[in-house]
Amino acid sequence: MDLLRHLRYFRAVAEERHFGRAAERLRIAQPSLSQRIRRLERELGVRLFDRGSQGTALTPAGRLVLAEADHVLAAADRLAAAVARIGSGAAGTLRAAVPPHLGPAAVAALITGYRERSPGGELELRELTTTAQARELAAGTLDAGVVRHPCPAPGLAFGPVLHQPLGALLAEADPLAAVERLTAADLSGRALVLTPRADDPALYDEVLTACARHGCTPAAVHEASGADFTRALVLSTAPPAPAAPRTPGAAEAPGAPPGSEEPPAPAAPAPGGGAVALLPRTTAGPGTVWRPLAGDPIGWRTSAAWPADGHNPAVARFAEAAHEAMRDHAGMRPARAAAVHPRPASEFPL
Amino acid sequence: MTPPQPPPPPERPEPARPPDATAPPAPRTTAPTPPAHRTARSRIRRAFTEAGVTGQLHARDIDTGAGLAVAADTPVSTASVHKVCLLAALYREAEHGRVDLTAAVDIPADGRTPGPTGLGAMRDAARLSLRDLAVLAVSVSDNTAADVLWDAVGIEAVNRTMTALGLTRTTAVQKVRDLYAALAEDAGAAGAAALLDPARVARLRALDPARTNRSTPRELTALLAAVWRDEVCTGAYAADLRRTLGTQAWGHRLASGFPFDDVRVSGKTGTLPTLRHEIGVVEYPDGGRYAVAVCTRAAATAVTLPAADAVIGTAARLAVDALRAP
Numbered sequence: 001m002d003l004l005r006h007l008r009y010f011r012a013v014a015e016e017r018h019f020g021r022a023a024e025r026l027r028i029a030q031p032s033l034s035q036r037i038r039r040l041e042r043e044l045g046v047r048l049f050d051r052g053s054q055g056t057a058l059t060p061a062g063r064l065v066l067a068e069a070d071h072v073l074a075a076a077d078r079l080a081a082a083v084a085r086i087g088s089g090a091a092g093t094l095r096a097a098v099p100p101h102l103g104p105a106a107v108a109a110l111i112t113g114y115r116e117r118s119p120g121g122e123l124e125l126r127e128l129t130t131t132a133q134a135r136e137l138a139a140g141t142l143d144a145g146v147v148r149h150p151c152p153a154p155g156l157a158f159g160p161v162l163h164q165p166l167g168a169l170l171a172e173a174d175p176l177a178a179v180e181r182l183t184a185a186d187l188s189g190r191a192l193v194l195t196p197r198a199d200d201p202a203l204y205d206e207v208l209t210a211c212a213r214h215g216c217t218p219a220a221v222h223e224a225s226g227a228d229f230t231r232a233l234v235l236s237t238a239p240p241a242p243a244a245p246r247t248p249g250a251a252e253a254p255g256a257p258p259g260s261e262e263p264p265a266p267a268a269p270a271p272g273g274g275a276v277a278l279l280p281r282t283t284a285g286p287g288t289v290w291r292p293l294a295g296d297p298i299g300w301r302t303s304a305a306w307p308a309d310g311h312n313p314a315v316a317r318f319a320e321a322a323h324e325a326m327r328d329h330a331g332m333r334p335a336r337a338a339a340v341h342p343r344p345a346s347e348f349p350l
Numbered sequence: 351m352t353p354p355q356p357p358p359p360p361e362r363p364e365p366a367r368p369p370d371a372t373a374p375p376a377p378r379t380t381a382p383t384p385p386a387h388r389t390a391r392s393r394i395r396r397a398f399t400e401a402g403v404t405g406q407l408h409a410r411d412i413d414t415g416a417g418l419a420v421a422a423d424t425p426v427s428t429a430s431v432h433k434v435c436l437l438a439a440l441y442r443e444a445e446h447g448r449v450d451l452t453a454a455v456d457i458p459a460d461g462r463t464p465g466p467t468g469l470g471a472m473r474d475a476a477r478l479s480l481r482d483l484a485v486l487a488v489s490v491s492d493n494t495a496a497d498v499l500w501d502a503v504g505i506e507a508v509n510r511t512m513t514a515l516g517l518t519r520t521t522a523v524q525k526v527r528d529l530y531a532a533l534a535e536d537a538g539a540a541g542a543a544a545l546l547d548p549a550r551v552a553r554l555r556a557l558d559p560a561r562t563n564r565s566t567p568r569e570l571t572a573l574l575a576a577v578w579r580d581e582v583c584t585g586a587y588a589a590d591l592r593r594t595l596g597t598q599a600w601g602h603r604l605a606s607g608f609p610f611d612d613v614r615v616s617g618k619t620g621t622l623p624t625l626r627h628e629i630g631v632v633e634y635p636d637g638g639r640y641a642v643a644v645c646t647r648a649a650a651t652a653v654t655l656p657a658a659d660a661v662i663g664t665a666a667r668l669a670v671d672a673l674r675a676p
Contacts, residue, residue, distance in 0.1 A: 149651070150651065150652075152404055153624065161548055205402055205650070340546060347466070348530065349493075350541075
């Protein structure tokens with residue numbers, strides 16, 4: 001009996017809870033499907049389904065088989081993928097990924113560093129979000145990656161975590177652009193531009209929590225992934241008139257103040273001031289400037305990641321090269337240990 | 351406490367005989383999955399993703415057996431949720447006359463299992479009955495109280511009780527103090543700070559269901575359903591067990607999904623680095639009773655993570671609403 005094929009049939013019936021719909025999905029005849037499921041039941045020596053007049057339900061044994069079948073089929077898929085790569089001569093290729101905004105210098109240093117460590121080894125590098133990398137590492141379509149934390153951890157191992165400070169990307173005309181070293185609190189009340197929450201929800205939340213912790217409560221949050229769109233958002237929301245600091249009741253200033261010699265602002269000022277993008281040190285595009293935040297209060301935590309059950313020397317070389325590249329070419333430092341004060345409801349002692 | 355006689359475990363590999371809480375009751379109509387359930391499942395998965403967690407859920411109508419599952423058969427490290435198994439065994443042993451719930455136990459000032467609440471946080475010697483220790487173990491997840499009970503009942507008796515209920519994938523392998531010893535050992539010299547380091551947290555044995563106390567969401571709701579159906583113990587014992595399970599002080603997880611004065615929520619949380627669980631029973635005034643188990647693992651290692659706590663309530667209500675849908 002072809003166990004894998006029979007397990008695939010079984011899983012389809014289990015998911016559809018219906019032999020007819022499962023047969024349709026598998027593009028085989030229903031009697032043939034029923035026959036194969038009966039054969040699987042004979043082979044395993046248990047009944048897998050209760051076939052009622054109103055539908056098909058898994059037996060307790062069936063539920064157990066379903067949970068195990070998922071593991072077996074996932075392993076079989078990984079095996080098939082591995083064999084296919086050997087067959088196509090790509091076995092010497094390490095499939096790896098980096099997250100957006102890692103910076104060109106770090107990515108270049110990573111590639112060079114890996115080649116120096118693995119003469120003859122090929123590196124197939126893609127740009128993927130952390131969430132996508134975690135998914136692909138689990139599925140076996142990616143061998144190693146550089147991820148941002150928080151990263152979903154089941155089944156993964158991580159290298160040492162590095163802290164990449166975030167700074168503010170501002171419009172040149174923004175009064176804050178004149179300040180050499182901003183604080184996070186200076187950005188309170190502004191609109192922030194962050195990478196989309198859907199890409200990495202936990203990272204997005206952690207950045208906003210760090211903002212709140214350091215006195216920055218944004219008036220709004222815009223989402224942008226590309227550098228161009230990010231810059232456009234920063235430029236399109238005009239900064240406040242320099243003479244109009246944030247004061248209660250300053251709502252009567254939609255245009256230039258009367259008697260002002262200044263040319264009118266290019267657009268109506270956004271409430272609280274122009275938008276600010278939080279990004280690692282970057283070459284600011286035309287019309288914008290990047291400013292660090294004093295004390296580096298907000299950052300991205302980054303590390304290499306790989307499947308915990310793998311023992312691949314190429315992966316270890318990649319992790320090492322990635323760590324070095326980020327440390328030496330992206331200004332990242334070991335993450336600082338902060339004080340921890342768990343609330344009583346956290347249940348476990350620290 | 352002398353080791354009690356075990357009830358005979360089911361010998362055959364067939365589905366266990368009654369009281370078998372894992373199997374749906376026989377007269378249940380096995381209709382194909384209603385569309386409401388499919389919608390609810392996808393909304394629950396989305397809610398987990400948006401909260402930055404990997405989540406598993408099982409919800410069960412205690413009276414019809416109808417259920418809603420999201421990865422409900424994948425084993426989880428149970429953390430303090432296993433205190434429910436401990437209490438179920440305690441009350442079952444008491445009903446069989448093998449344990450006296452009113453027996454007073456001395457709890458010396460030294461050698462307590464650490465914990466942020468209850469006896470774990472108190473400093474002087476105390477003397478409490480087993481049933482009052484049970485209240486502390488549920489109301490504030492008191493680790494010292496739980497370990498006194500683990501010592502009184504025994505890991506074997508708890509596991510035997512689960513087996514007798516047909517819960518073959520619910521197993522305890524350690525008491526709270528052993529769990530925390532492993533946690534401290536894995537954290538190493540860096541101590542608490544290591545528990546915030548993603549690389550270190552990924553390697554914690556306490557998070558690996560193969561190496562710590564474990565169950566599945568489906569078995570956990572089966573256990574609660576058995577408690578609420580008088581299948582663990584009966585009469586005054588069952589009533590007192592349910593009362594105790596209703597004393598939990600926290601409202602940030604399961605209960606947050608049911609902010610209704612006329613709905614009763616009983617529950618027990620479980621927490622370890624990145625893990626946030628709660629299992630409990632939600633009772634509506636129209637008689638509807640639902641056992642829910644929500645087990646999550648957050649991507650973030652932060653200890654304070656309100657969104658991850660709250661999604662447990664959100665997911666539970668989506669599930670219960672689907673079970674209540676006409």
